[in-house]
Amino acid sequence: MDAMSDLRGKLHQSWGWLLALGLVLMLFGGLILTTPLGVVTATLTTEIWIAAALVVGGVLQLAHGLKAKDWNGRIWQMLGGIVFIFGGVLAFVYPQLGLESLTLIVAATLVIQGVTSLLVSGGIPEWTGRKWLILSAVLSIVAGLLVLFDLPSSAGWTLGTIVGAVLLLQGVSLTLLGLEVRRTSASA
Template structure:
């Protein structure tokens, strides 16, 4: 059965709110870590964990959705990665950089899986683009390893969260538009 026939097109507000939360967390990751070395990993870990928790909560609002498992994996990657970073804030810039790179690869792969799972829906391409951006940002972190600036991994992870937020907002708009169209 198609997702819109399951009544999921009425849940566009959840996707919109998730997009907004991801953008706010991404903005915090970009802006706050530049304030101090310890704040980099502490803030980055906290915003990733918060973003992941909100993603998981929103995922359980759309259990019937074709992208349920993949979105759940995105949230889980963010929560686990965020907690690992937050619990070890002073392990050194190199460890933080590699951990952020690993979290971004996991998040990017989950977002790509989600995008392909929901492919016929509006906005799927933006989720795919956000997944590719996560993987590209991860590659940039690894290629520039060891990173000379501790705050850069947090800022780069913030950009990935902002892109994911935009993707979810576009997905919400697509679901809203689907509500107003007659069934085919």
């Protein structure tokens, strides 16, 4: 049995969590990008959407990691979920710290999540959609670093735009992974 078949077998038991996580991230990414003025100025509404997206996405990511017991990448998946939850909770609990603080929290969360996604993709052998997972991880890291290096001026327009785009792309990559695992495991 090759490494990809073994991985598909391990992930098949949790493909639904991957699919749900991908769909939720795409939904939140789309909502953030289409919130009126959310792309131009990071309003409180956009901050709440971002915090909610981080918490819900983190919970689903953590649940997937817990469900995929035999998968060696599950620790990185769970760590990424914990980081998302932590960043989202901070954004909810401390909105009075201002837009710059929230931007810093979200930027750091994006960088750490991108690193953990890269580590997860390293545990996935050749898969047709792996490039999307790697692309979303790299985009997440780059987006987080761009926001960090451009503070405080990045606190306005970039928060909604970058976070929405990153969540949308991560959602697409995880949805593709979930569907691929389901499809190939069902045919095996």
